[in-house]
Amino acid sequence: MAHRLAETAEILKEFSVLFFAMRRVAALPWTAVEEELQNSRSPGFISELLAQTCLHPLCQKFPPSVRYRRLFLSELIKRQEAAGCDPLDELYDALAEVVGAEESSESFRSYRLPCGAFVSLLENAALISVGTTGLVTWEAALYLAEWALDHPQLFAGRTVLELGSGVGMSGISICRSCSPRRFVFSDCHPAVLQKLRQNVRLNGLGSDSRPAVRVDQLDWTTATGEELRAIGADAVVAADVVFDPDLTGSLVQLLSKLLQRPSTEAQPLVLICSTIRNPQTYGGFKLQLEKAGLGHEVMSEPERGMKEGNRSLQTLEVSDEDSSPPSSGKFFHLLVLPLFP
Structure with missing residues (x-):
């Protein structure tokens, strides 16, 4: 019984x-x-x-x-x-x-965290709206959230910057379950930023919450090293940001700026989860990383089950080849999610 x-x-x-x-x-x-x-x-x-x-x-x-x-x-x-x-x-x-x-044209999706609480997000019904794909949750965001929930100690007490936050799935999950000190959501498209701010508020986060959060407009093509240093991030995350070959160069330049710290300062942890839809685009991204002196190695996949389906996942650890080895903290993880037909 x-x-x-x-x-x-x-x-x-x-x-x-x-x-x-x-x-x-x-x-x-x-x-x-x-x-x-x-x-x-x-x-x-x-x-x-x-x-x-x-x-x-x-x-x-x-x-x-x-x-x-x-x-x-x-x-x-x-x-x-x-x-x-x-x-x-x-x-x-x-x-x-x-x-x-x-x-x-929009509705809510709610994703259950391991603690039993839900992250509820207002999303658009269409995959592409007002010229952007950032108004829905993509699969890589779920993988990134899973990986973070498997490794909460990497975010505890840190100031975290998220690139291309979209509707906020990964960032809100990290805020709710990984105890960062401060979290900075960022995106570039005005409609995405508006929806992102709404979702952040819906989930009880704000400048006075714990962690303290804010939403910034960040253009990868114009962001300066001084602007990035002012954020003070010692951890950086991003999901599904490697999809447009015209933007991969700007992304790699941004990552290089984020990793450029004085020798007396620790390098930030940088974690990117990327879905491989077009092998050529992904290959171009890896080539750009190589040109920038950033190497990688395969890591493990997340264990939790917030995602749909049973897809293969690779995690790549990327480091500055001219700096000290990954054990010193000068590295970032690249989660790679191939989509097979």
């Missing part, structure tokens, strides 16, 4: 995590739901599932898109009917509510 209850609780938890992150409805563990319904023949499980998804307080505060909730509830009704369970009024009431609701 206790084993069955534990299995049911695990199914409910998994559905909750996937539902709020708006994972593909077809990819949810429906087989487990069917087995549960066939074993119990009771609408009680459906009530519990609704309480952990569409009727959960988080859904009232930060709801997934209307379309997503409609697809989810329609699939749940189909599975319930196939199992021969009695109709459940609250299930059909929930569907009726979203069928008549107006669609929006």
